[in-house]
Amino acid sequence: MDTLIFKGLFxxxxxxxxxxxxxxxxxxxxxxxxxxxxxxxxGIKEQGVIQTGFKQCLCSNSSGFExxxxx
Numbered sequence: 001m002d003t004l005i006f007k008g009l010f011x012x013x014x015x016x017x018x019x020x021x022x023x024x025x026x027x028x029x030x031x032x033x034x035x036x037x038x039x040x041x042x043g044i045k046e047q048g049v050i051q052t053g054f055k056q057c058l059c060s061n062s063s064g065f066e067x068x069x070x071x
Contacts, residue, residue: 026050027070032057034064045069 023046030039035057043052050069056062 028052029068029070030054031066031068032059032061032064033066034061035059040070 023044025042026045028041028043028050030041030052031037032039037057037059039054039057041052041054043050050067052067054065057065
């Protein structure tokens, strides 16, 4: 796992000057519950919330995913 420290606060895609933000880059496994397709991506874990930018599966499913953090 890589720890990244930016001189700014990450809020909905924007940084504010003068504040610090600490978040982790982690490996994430996403499983589509509809078709069973599996994706391995890198995501950002900030304040316990994982964000990858993943929008939808190849089967056009855009909800109902199982997301797990990988080591």
